[in-house]
Amino acid sequence: MARRSGSADLPLHNGRVPAWLASRMAILGAVICEAVVHHYGRDEFLKRLAHPFWFQSFGAVMGMDWHSSGITTSVIGALKRGLQTSGNELGIYVCGGRGRHSRQTPQELDALGMRTGLDAAGLTRSSRLVAKVDSAAIQDGFDLYLHGFFVTADGKWAVVQQGMNGGERxxxxxxWHSEALTSFVDEPHAAIDGPNQGCIINLTDRRAETSRKSQLDLFRELGPDRIVEELAAVTGKANDQLSLPHLVMPAHHDVRSSDVFIRRLRGTLAAVAERGPADFPELLLTPGVGARTVQSLAMVAEVVHGAPYRFRDPARFSLAHGGKDRHPFPVPIRVYDETINVMKSAITRARLGNEETLHALRRLDAQARVLERTATGSSLPEYVASELKHAAEFGGRSVFGWERQLSLARKQRAS
Known part of the structure; x- marks a missing residue:
C-alpha cells in the first residue's frame, strides 16, 4: 500500500519550457535518476520523488524557475522523455502528465502491463484512488490538472500531482508513496505542498473517521442526498498534516539571501576549491572547463547524495544552472552541457565497472558538508553579481535570448 508523503504550495506561473532547456532537462534528469539508482536503488528514488523539498531542488538544479508551479510539469515531463530509452534498463517508468496526458494514465499503465507483466489493473486502481482522494476527499480549493505516476519494475510507485487555484494564483x-500506506483515506499522504487554506473539508483526517463511516451508513440507508447534507456539516475540519514535510514557496521571483542557507553554499564553493583539482584533474585540464563546472557538479552531487534535511532551501540549487527566466541568473549553457557530459560519462563508466568519477562526486559532496561549518566567502548578492558579470562568457541564455546578444543591445541603447 502507499501513503501521502508531503505537499508544496507554489506560485502559479504560465508559459512553457523552451526547447533548448527542455532537451537538456531530460538528459540531466535521467542521469541524476541513474546516479541515485546506482548508489541507493529504485526504492530510494521513489522516496525522493515523494519528498516535496527534494523534488523542488531537483527541478531547480535543472534550470527551471526555482519557486514556481512549473517545476512540477517540467520535472515530470523531463523524466518521462529522459527515461524512455533507459527506463527499461533501470526498471523505472513514468506515466501521465499534465492535462490530457494525465487522463491517459490508465491506457499507459495498461500498455506497460502488457510489456512488462506488471499488474496494470491494480496500478490503475491506485492511480484513480489517489486522484479521487486529492480532488474529492480533500476539498481545499485546488482543482487537479496534473498527475504523474512513477512505477518500478517490482510494482512500487510514487505519485506527484498538482492542483490549481486560479483565483489565488x-x-x-x-x-504519494507506495511505502507503508495502509489506507487511501486515513491520512495517506507523504506530503502536500501549498499555502494554508484555513478551514477545509479533509475527510482523510484521522479525526474524520466517524464522519466517513457515517456517510457510508447514510449512503446505504438514505442515499446520496443525505451525504450532501453531511458534507456541509463537516466543513471546518482542519488539515492536520503537521508531521508531513510541507513546502511553501514565496511569491517573489528573485533569489534572496533569506531563501538560501549561505553556509551550505560557501561549503560547496570551498569544496570545489580544495577538492576540485584533486578529484577532477582530467576534467580541469579540458580546455574551457574549470571550477565553475565543478560548482554545478557539486550541487548535482548533493541532489544525488543529500539527506532530506539539506533541501529546506531549494533556491540554493538554482545557483547550479540558473533559471530560464534569468533568476537568479541566465542558464549558463556551456556549464550545463559540461555538467551533462561529465555525468553521462560517469554513468557510462560505472556501468562498465569504473566508478571513479561517481566516487569523486560523492567525495566532493562529503567535503562540502565538512567545510560548510567553517567556510567563509561571498554573500549571495555578490555571488549572483559575479554570475551575471560572466553570463555571456558562460553562454548565458534565458527566455529573453542569449546574454551576449542582450548585452550588446543594452550597450547600443546606452550609446
Whole structure:
C-alpha cells in the first residue's frame, strides 16, 4: 500500500519550457535518476520523488524557475522523455502528465502491463484512488490538472500531482508513496505542498473517521442526498498534516539571501576549491572547463547524495544552472552541457565497472558538508553579481535570448 508523503504550495506561473532547456532537462534528469539508482536503488528514488523539498531542488538544479508551479510539469515531463530509452534498463517508468496526458494514465499503465507483466489493473486502481482522494476527499480549493505516476519494475510507485487555484494564483502539489500506506483515506499522504487554506473539508483526517463511516451508513440507508447534507456539516475540519514535510514557496521571483542557507553554499564553493583539482584533474585540464563546472557538479552531487534535511532551501540549487527566466541568473549553457557530459560519462563508466568519477562526486559532496561549518566567502548578492558579470562568457541564455546578444543591445541603447 502507499501513503501521502508531503505537499508544496507554489506560485502559479504560465508559459512553457523552451526547447533548448527542455532537451537538456531530460538528459540531466535521467542521469541524476541513474546516479541515485546506482548508489541507493529504485526504492530510494521513489522516496525522493515523494519528498516535496527534494523534488523542488531537483527541478531547480535543472534550470527551471526555482519557486514556481512549473517545476512540477517540467520535472515530470523531463523524466518521462529522459527515461524512455533507459527506463527499461533501470526498471523505472513514468506515466501521465499534465492535462490530457494525465487522463491517459490508465491506457499507459495498461500498455506497460502488457510489456512488462506488471499488474496494470491494480496500478490503475491506485492511480484513480489517489486522484479521487486529492480532488474529492480533500476539498481545499485546488482543482487537479496534473498527475504523474512513477512505477518500478517490482510494482512500487510514487505519485506527484498538482492542483490549481486560479483565483489565488496558487498551485498545490500532492506527493504519494507506495511505502507503508495502509489506507487511501486515513491520512495517506507523504506530503502536500501549498499555502494554508484555513478551514477545509479533509475527510482523510484521522479525526474524520466517524464522519466517513457515517456517510457510508447514510449512503446505504438514505442515499446520496443525505451525504450532501453531511458534507456541509463537516466543513471546518482542519488539515492536520503537521508531521508531513510541507513546502511553501514565496511569491517573489528573485533569489534572496533569506531563501538560501549561505553556509551550505560557501561549503560547496570551498569544496570545489580544495577538492576540485584533486578529484577532477582530467576534467580541469579540458580546455574551457574549470571550477565553475565543478560548482554545478557539486550541487548535482548533493541532489544525488543529500539527506532530506539539506533541501529546506531549494533556491540554493538554482545557483547550479540558473533559471530560464534569468533568476537568479541566465542558464549558463556551456556549464550545463559540461555538467551533462561529465555525468553521462560517469554513468557510462560505472556501468562498465569504473566508478571513479561517481566516487569523486560523492567525495566532493562529503567535503562540502565538512567545510560548510567553517567556510567563509561571498554573500549571495555578490555571488549572483559575479554570475551575471560572466553570463555571456558562460553562454548565458534565458527566455529573453542569449546574454551576449542582450548585452550588446543594452550597450547600443546606452550609446
Amino acid at each position: 496558487q498551485a498545490r502539489r500532492y506527493h
